[in-house]
Amino acid sequence: DTGVSQNPRHKITKRGQNVTFRCDPISEHNRLYWYRQTLGQGPEFLTYFQNEAQLEKSRLLSDRFSAERPKGSFSTLEIQRTEQGDSAMYLCASSLDALNEKLFFGSGTQLSVL
């Protein structure tokens, strides 16, 4: 059990560019979640996968955001045409138990949009 791994740890990009983040969950965990967190706030749910199926997506998530989990293993989160408001910590979590119980988080990807 090597934990949840996220890459890159930091990403600086210019407004309008596309960025992609990767998450490798704990190997036997079939549930995978993406969250966004800004300074001084709690995590905000973005989307959720069970195996390779994307089962839920936040209504707050714009069409510029897309996530995949091919083969039910690692996941990617892509943001197209980044805006300064996208600057945040993007967290990935995985779990084995019931939905949303006992989440294991990665260290996150800190995105800065200039």
Add this chain to the structure above:
Amino acid sequence: SQKIEQNSEALNIQEGKTATLTCNYTNYSPAYLQWYRQDPGRGPVFLLLIRENEKEKRKERLKVTFDTTLKQSLFHITASQPADSATYLCALAMDSNDQLIWGAGTKLIIKP
């Protein structure tokens, strides 16, 4: 809609004392409530989960209570240590099929 309130001000506690953090929620009682610890620049780490039919849960120096009448959960750390300094987040789900709603967290500082 459901909201969570945690003390936004940092909590300063002397080493060795018991630290108590509060999580208040509005509206209906959630199916369960979880507590996580978060260190700067890191993701949250799961600590404890308490269900609506449970009054109290313990794990080593940690204790969580759940009062559906007061709409409140309390998180206690006994014999606190400087290493316990972190931000503590509570999160709840109204139903077992719902996504988690997170509080903004309370920063705990344990002074030696």
